[in-house]
Amino acid sequence: MIEATAIDAVLRTLADPTRRAIFERVVSSDEITVVELTRGSSVTQGAISQHLKSLKQAGLVAERPEGRNVYYRAQPEGLVPLADWMSHYGVFWRERFANLKTLLKEIDP
Amino acid sequence: MIEATAIDAVLRTLADPTRRAIFERVVSSDEITVVELTRGSSVTQGAISQHLKSLKQAGLVAERPEGRNVYYRAQPEGLVPLADWMSHYGVFWRERFANLKTLLKEIDP
DNA sequence: AAAATACATTAGTAGATACTCATTGATTAG
DNA sequence: CTAATCAATGAGTATCTACTAATGTATTTT
Numbered sequence: 076m077i078e079a080t081a082i083d084a085v086l087r088t089l090a091d092p093t094r095r096a097i098f099e100r101v102v103s104s105d106e107i108t109v110v111e112l113t114r115g116s117s118v119t120q121g122a123i124s125q126h127l128k129s130l131k132q133a134g135l136v137a138e139r140p141e142g143r144n145v146y147y148r149a150q151p152e153g154l155v156p157l158a159d160w161m162s163h164y165g166v167f168w169r170e171r172f173a174n175l176k177t178l179l180k181e182i183d184p
Numbered sequence: 185m186i187e188a189t190a191i192d193a194v195l196r197t198l199a200d201p202t203r204r205a206i207f208e209r210v211v212s213s214d215e216i217t218v219v220e221l222t223r224g225s226s227v228t229q230g231a232i233s234q235h236l237k238s239l240k241q242a243g244l245v246a247e248r249p250e251g252r253n254v255y256y257r258a259q260p261e262g263l264v265p266l267a268d269w270m271s272h273y274g275v276f277w278r279e280r281f282a283n284l285k286t287l288l289k290e291i292d293p
Numbered sequence: 294a295a296a297a298t299a300c301a302t303t304a305g306t307a308g309a310t311a312c313t314c315a316t317t318g319a320t321t322a323g
Numbered sequence: 324c325t326a327a328t329c330a331a332t333g334a335g336t337a338t339c340t341a342c343t344a345a346t347g348t349a350t351t352t353t
Binding site for chain 3: 200202203227228230231234235251252253
């Protein structure tokens with residue numbers, strides 16, 4: 076059985092559009108600070124920090140404090156519970172997953 | 185860009201543990217009625233019907249009325265938005281394919 | 294040292310939502 | 324025909340949560 080608590084945390088965390096948008100911005104950038112995330116966002120800095128806390132607890136992001144800044148980066152292994160769940164319950168996911176494996180072989184034969 | 189509304193509906197629908205459990209039971213069985221789903225569940229029949237409505241609107245299940253019963257079955261193509269969203273981050277994984285190799289082994293050993 | 298900057302955290306609030314209970318509509322059984 | 328069963332829906336409620344505003348804690352700048 077898939078670990079219920081992990082998939083639960085990941086899905087619940089990604090379900091919120093604002094929080095998911097933050098995660099996507101973290102993914103798109105190598106590293107990004109809270110002020111940078113706050114700029115171009117419709118919510119306040121406090122909300123950003125709260126969402127980052129949720130993302131961190133779900134294992135989706137990691138932080139690197141440096142001086143008064145905190146750099147956030149994506150933690151891809153946090154998506155493993157979701158990928159695992161998909162492999163069980165998503166038939167079509169297997170095909171796309173096969174494509175991903177093909178892609179990887181092209182990159183690193 | 186991935187269609188925001190679809191991935192939003194799928195994630196929001198699957199985020200609730202009770203509703204996700206219902207979906208998993210529908211997936212596991214070929215076809216299943218509401219009474220069957222209600223048996224062995226901690227919530228009432230009304231709640232089950234409400235969750236099935238959400239799942240149907242998200243495109244995750246389909247129904248087949250027969251007499252006074254309604255048979256539900258999983259609609260795997262409803263997971264495509266989620267798979268697409270994951271694929272999008274497959275690109276992100278490619279940039280860090282060392283991690284991806286680890287992920288692949290964990291997901292599909 | 295004082296001011297400014299970066300981030301986290303708290304309290305309070307408005308809106309969302311998951312649930313129960315009751316009812317309704319439809320179909321089947323006695 | 325009447326009673327029972329299946330499922331959907333509505334009203335009402337309690338809980339959850341995403342948000343703002345304000346404050347706190349470091350750290351850096353001037």
